[in-house]
């Protein structure tokens with residue numbers, strides 16, 4: 232019949248429209264999944280996140296397990312009550328998610344007017360040097376952050392299982408994650424700082440150096 236050619240044309244037009252629609256929705260999905268950098272409002276500095284979130288949370292985990300050696304002898308530390316385990320869970324959660332905070336673009340290394348601790352010492356980077364090192368190889372920085380995430384996740388799993396031995400191992404991995412990143416970005420040319428050892432050799436923490444690890 233004379234009108235035979237019509238359906239195929241309509242079909243083609245329909246396909247094109249469908250394709251366009253598909254491309255459009257793929258674009259929307261892509262936009263929805265990939266947050267724009269300007270959705271974030273990084274306010275605290277990298278230094279603040281370290282001092283206020285990462286360091287206290289790590290200390291909370293490190294101090295909960297291990298052996299404390301005092302004049303009176305050795306004492307094995309372990310959480311006992313539900314409350315103690317719940318507090319440890321909070322520390323692990325803060326560590327795990329702090330890693331994401333470190334990845335938010337546009338976060339300053341230090342707040343205006345402040346300095347990186349010990350930046351005047353040769354071999355220790357100042358804020359600009361740290362920012363440049365991070366920008367120079369973003370993938371390397373992300374890997375260092377993800378080691379923190381992995382160690383924090385191991386701690387979270389150990390806490391949820393109430394497994395003191397696993398928590399000790401996670402604490403060790405955590406120590407390496409901190410030290411590895413600090414050695415790359417903070418004090419790449421400095422001798423390793425005196426530090427509290429991994430929890431396996433943990434000693435009384437009261438007189439231990441607080442900041443560099």
Ligand code: HEC
Pocket residue numbers: 276277278279281282285286289333340341347348361372375376379405406408409410412413416417441442443444
């Ligand atoms: C991905 C990299 C990275 C990881 C992982 C990391 N840090 Fe840091 N941290 C830094 C950098 C860079 C600095 C120095 C620059 C600054 O202070 O902003 C710093 C500084 C610090 C400071 C000094 C803050 C101050 O008040 O000057 C402390 C304390 C600290 N980190 C603790 C830790 C602990 C504890 C861990 C592990 C649980 C850790 N950090 C893991 C990169 C990291």
